[in-house]
Amino acid sequence: MSTDDTTAGHLQELRRGTVVLGCLVRLCEPDYGYALLESLNGLGITVDANTLYPLLRRLEKQGLLTSEWNTDEARPRKFYRTSPAGEQLAGILTADWKNIDRALTRLTSGDAR
């Protein structure tokens, strides 16, 4: 395994959970798969379509998202929205994310050592 592959692997590991958090926060406003994909990637939360679509299904199954088919336009689209349980989880995850960030900051600045 080359260094680049190793780096890519670790980056993927690090970002895996952030995609869930990104979805939960972003979907407080209902949106459909492709639009969500574009906006997350535009914000710098890189995610692959092959990851995102199955993830949306899984989060819905876990009751963290609700969905509704929008047939107003020519093409029917499934709109997802964060459920109350999803919002609660988003709060917990955000708090934890901030804790980790603070811990890493202390580590880097040398306060904790």
Add this chain to the structure above:
Amino acid sequence: MTTPTATLTDRYVYAAARDLPEAQRTEFARELRERIADEVDARLAAGDGTTPADAEEAVLRELGDPSALAAAYVDRPLQLIGPRYFLTWKRLLTLLYAIVLPVTAGAVLLAQLLSGAEPGEVAAEVIGTVLALIVHLAFWVTLVFAILERTPGTQAVERWTPAQLPDVRDEGRAGRLGDLIASLVFLALFAVLILWQQVSPPFFDRSDTAIPVLDPGLWSFWLPYFLVLIVLEMLFAIAIYLQGWNWPLAIANLVLNVAFTVPALWLLATGQLFNPEFLDAVGWPWGEAAGVTTTVLVIVFIGIAVWDVIDGFVKTVRGRGGSALTLGRI
């Protein structure tokens, strides 16, 4: 299933959806169509001059194998037995092989021998049965675990506890296993030889009557005595395997050797050991070599016994942490 109107997308959605449970198919197909259409639109909007057909094909190519895609959507395992069950599967199969294979091989062997089959026939039957059993056990065990893997809501069946830790391997005992097998095989052969020379000896007199090698008169006491000693030697070999050499066993070894060698030499020296008719048939005594042959036999008998007894004591001393050199200082 190709109809003239079916597009590539239709065929792709059909191929992916048919792998799913019926209840999920419609919803999944709808979602997948939305995704494909959005991605095709995005490609066309990028505006590098692709036709809709090219864009469609490129999108489907990127989606990849429809079965793999469907599996990812519904969290279906793409392996026969996943990490949740693999260790349990492996332990169970190993255990079954370790128990069932030797027992079955032994049973088939015994049945074949009792029915008086030829040696080749016996070997073929035993090997055939064992091979079939290896395949069957692996197949059925794996099938059950593959079904478990695909059954929702099942938990790992085996929760590991420290009680399952294996004993640290007794290297000494493992090393003695070779000795044990060699001893048992040799003793069994010896017993079989004593019986065989009586039941179907390979020597015949002039009237073609089979003649035993050892004096048949010895069956009144001495041959049964030696057979009992052989059984005791077998038990002794097992005791050595289990406990390793120690002083009581080394002394038992001395006793057993004396009990075997002294009567054997006495019978040989007084001419009671061999059947006189057998000696006639093979032309004993072989002229002037007779005395030398007997002497050599006696020396070999005594030599083996003495070496065996010393070997036992040396191993006992070594087992206590001393080397063979300390033997002189005991």
